[in-house]
Amino acid sequence: MIWLQRFFSWWQGGTWNTFWHTRRHGELVGHDEFGNAYYRTRGGKIHPDLGFERRWVIYKGESEGSSTPTGWFGWLHHIVDTPPTDENYQPREWQKPFRANQTGTPNAWRPQGSLYRSGQRPAATGDYEAWTPGS
Amino acid sequence: MSARRLADDQPSSFEMTPETRARLDRIISKYPEGRQASAVISALWLAQKQNDYWLPRAAIEKVADTLGMPYIRVLEVATFYTMFNLEPVGKYFIQMCGTTPCMLSGSDGIKALLERRIGAQRKVTDDGMFSWLEVECLGACCNAPMVQINDDYYEDLTVENFTTLLDNLAAGRPVETGSQTGRVASEPTGGLTALTSLYGADGKSGPQSLKK
Amino acid sequence: MTKLIVDGIEVDVPAEFTLLQACEQAGKEIPRFCYHERLSIAGNCRMCLVEVKGGPPKPTASCAMSVRDLRPGPNGEPPVVLTNSPMVKKAREGVMEFILINHPLDCPICDQGGECDLQDQAMAYGVDSSRFAENKHAVTDKYIGPLVKTSMNRCIHCTRCVRFTAEIAGTSDMGAIGRGEDMEITTYLQTAMTSELSGNIADICPVGALLPKPQNFRARPWELNKTPGVDVMDAVGSNIRIDTRGREVMRILPRVNDAVNEEWISDKTRQVVDGLKRQRLDRPYVRENGKLRPASWTEAFAAIAARAKTVAPEKIGALAGDLVSVEEMFALKQLVEALGSRNMDCRQDGAKLHPQFGRASWLFNTTIAGIEQADALLIVGSNPRREAPVLNARIRKRWRAGNFAIGLIGEKADLTYDYAYFGAGPESIAEFVSKTPKDIARPMILVGQGALTRPDGAVVLAALAKAAHDIGAIKDGWNGFNVLHTAAARVGGLDIGFTPGEGGHCATAMSNGGVDLLFNLGADEIDVAPGAYVVYIGTHGDRGAHRADVILPGAAYPEMSGLYVNTEGRVQRSDRAAFPPGDAREGWAIFRALSDALGRKLPFDSLGELRAALVAAHPHFGHVDEIAPADAGSIKDLAALGGAFDKAPFGHVVSDFYLTNPIARASAVMAECSAVAAGGYKQAAE
DSSP, X not given: OHHHHHHHOSSBSOOHHHHHHHHHHEEEEEEOTTOOEEEEEGGGOBOTTTSSBOEEEEOSSBOOGGGSOHHXXXXXXXXXXXXXXXXXXOOOTTSOXXXXXXXXXXXXXXXXXXXXXXXXXXXXXXXXXXXXXXX | OOOOOOOSSOOSOOOOOHHHHHHHXXXXXXXXXXXXXXXXXXXXXXXXHHTTTOOOHHHHHHXXXXXXXXXXXXXXXXXXXXXXXXXXXXXXXXXXXXXXXXXXXXXXXXXXXXXXXXXXXXXXXXXXXXXXXXXXXXXXXXXXXXXXXXXXXXXXXXXXXXXXXXXXXXXXXXXXXXXXXXXXXTOOTTOOSSOOSOBSTTSOBSOGGGGO | OEEEEETTEEEEEOTTSBHHHHHHHTTOOOOOSSOOTTSOOOOOSOTXXXXXXXXXXXXXXXXXXXXXXXXXXXXXXXXXXXXXXHHHHHHHHHHHHHHHHTSOOOGGGOTTTTSOHHHXXXXXXXXXXXXXXXXXXXXXXXXXXXXXXXXXXXXXXXXXXXXXXXXXXXXXXXXXXXXXXXXXXXXXXXXXOOOTTTTHHHHHOSSSSEEEGGGTTTOOGGGOEEEEEEOOSSTTOOEEEEEEETTEEEEEEEOOBTTTTBTOOOHHHHHGGGGGGSSBOOSOEEEETTEEEEOOHHHHHHHHHHHHHHSOGGGEEEEEOSSOOHHHHHHHHHHHHHTTOOEEESOTTOOOOOGGGOGGGSSBTTOTGGGGGOSEEEEESOOHHHHOHHHHHHXXXXXXXXXXXXXXXXXXXXXXXXXXXXXXXXXXXHHHHHHSOTTOSSEEEEEOXXXXXXXXXXXXXXXXXXXXXXXXXXXXXEEOEEEOOSOTTHXXXXXXXXXXXXXXXXXXXXXXXXOSEEEEESOOSSOOOTTSEEEEEESBSSHHHHHOXXXXXXXXXXXXXXXXXXXXXXXXXXXXXXXXXXTOOOHHHHHHHHHHHTTOOOSOSSXXXXXXXXXXXXXXXXXXXXXXXXXXXXXXXXXXXXXXXXOOOOOOSOSSGGGSXXXXXXXXXXXXXXXXXXXXXXXXXX
């Protein structure tokens, strides 16, 4: 199916054009834990205009930019040249693992004071304490 | 004038002495039946005199009970009039006049002396002898500067004679009330210049100093 | 009458009018803070300044200047008052600027915002900025009781509260201590106020210095729906305004009715609102195996119907409580009669008032406003201060006017006015009659429930009727025989004859095993002995609900439209301000539905039809806000009854003013008030 989707959508994996470009010029560097594939120009060929090699990623499934792990993010953005797979990269504590956008799900973020935050209905006008028989 | 409120330390009770009570009854009897409340200022004044010149809460309640008034009504009166002291005062409570005529005649020196000798206003000396307060005009401007100590006026003060006066009071020696320079009443300081003889049908009217 | 010209309008007013009243007569509004028409004149806010010609050549405080103090012009021209001249405007702006010097600009966080006299008048006379560069003074907030919160920075020293407690309430709780800029309004050493009318000072406070504490930061006045209602906390029938937001009653305020409550209401009337939200019965309950379980209306009706089949008609009875409306009682009466029973009673305290004595025997015949025409008053077996504080304020008003002798037979108490004490028991009545001069033009006798709830109540009632005759309290144009009730429903109940019929059982008999099936309509002050099957129709989980075998949840007084008859016999209608909680229904609708389940369908389908039937049976209920005068002749018949009475002293019926009914007992605010009052005068200071 993925090849059919490549005709019509750009947000699942890559497009046909990317696919062909990767086949002709790309060189696989590695995969992250989500299965996203990271490529660079074959042999580290320097792009004449940029002055450095090009690096790109083809997502597995939906193209979600935030799902790039921190280690690969550094490599992808030319912050480091060693891919995390080669150096046993350990994310720092403040580098949180990827979590998909929870908007619209029960886990969506509710700011303080939101009616939905506690899971309980707040006291409202017209509330009363009903009597219940003692024993 | 700072806020006038009841003192923090209060005696637990207040009882009128028979003499105070008798005087108060005489004052109350001046007013028609049902109007005893009119005697409230006199009653507070008597209570204050009996209680070393200050009004504790118990005295205010006693006066209210005596006159059949709500406590708050008497408290209103007691906190309104500055002549009612709501905190303990010294054995000699000095009310120093600092209003214009006295100020022009040198009450600043008297004030400085009081501050030096007794300390801040409303503060009782450790031996309990003195406390002082600057008040508004006491109506003896002719003999300025002047102070009132307890019930008496002491006039024509200078720093020197006031120092002597305070020394005498502290030592328990008798003091002269009125003018401290020997002036008779409010006659001119430089001697009489007019009305230099007695006059009138019986020849008895005229300046006080001629009558001696 | 004096003529004067107000802004070009000529008015003719009595000479004793103040300029302010004369200006109001001319339709001119005068701003004011300290002036209040029911309080003495203080003249200390200076906001009511006007310009006069024929008086002092300076802005004049119109509240304190009498019309007779103005003199006519050289050619006899009437004096002229100007209320909107440039001088007046400038003078008032100056006053407003002075008032605002020490008034905090905290309207956004002030509960008075939106109903604040100062806010309103600052719109007209305020300037946009202050020229006052010095420090504002700060005043510590005072504790003055559980009902009124203070924010003394906002106080403008109008002394309305001081005058109210001294004049109307009669307790002299508030005062102004200190002088000049140190003047502070407070109670004596911050004790709690002792008056039962203390909540009113929050109403008369023109700014946000005194605010109702229980309503603190709860609602803004503009978001409330206002419904006219009638109070049921006592039998005065104070006119109230019920303010609701959504379905919640937020507060209760007085409505002006000079014939009843003027513009005061008691603290219980005002602050019982939180009792409407606690301990509510919101679903039917049925007792099974000794335990109450929630049930549906159908189940509950089925249980009642099943029981009704097994009970003989003469073993069925009905009790009506103190807070119910006339319609509810009328519907219940019809239902019980349809079931074939004559056992019904609205006098759960056992008062010996009965329709057979005539309507005049249970009314406050003089009327509340009529107190002001009276010349002398005897109070028997009553503490009006606790039983009807607003009525007591009216007695005090008459007493303050002078030449009003008051006597008391019964328990001694601080009634806020002086009285001669005649004795504790009924034997003092004769003594009173012998000591009373016969030439008093308009004497009144006020009979409290303390004199009538005794076993010999009927004899005491007759003796008092005789005394009323003997002192000349009943004559043409004057009926001085008055019964002061404590229950809002009582007069209505007696009016419709909610009393035992021929051979029927009274409340005491019914509660002590006289009946096997008892319909208890909100009667919570009576213990029902075990044995009877009790159907409780009420609003709160109080004594009645605990004893009940079936509970049918009803509507409290703000939750239904109903007629109430106050102690004078004045029929008043209360409108519905909110809805009953949960499954609860209005009482009349419950009886209509129940009658269907019992197979004795009542002949009405709506409140309107029920009212029509009520008016057809008792025509005076058609005249709302009016008193149908009672025939004084029946008091003469009553006086002839005679009998021997017990020598026991008269008791009191209201031992704790704040906890007299199930709604008040459910209220936390009332519980606090009761605790503070019990703690005495000295306690409760911070």
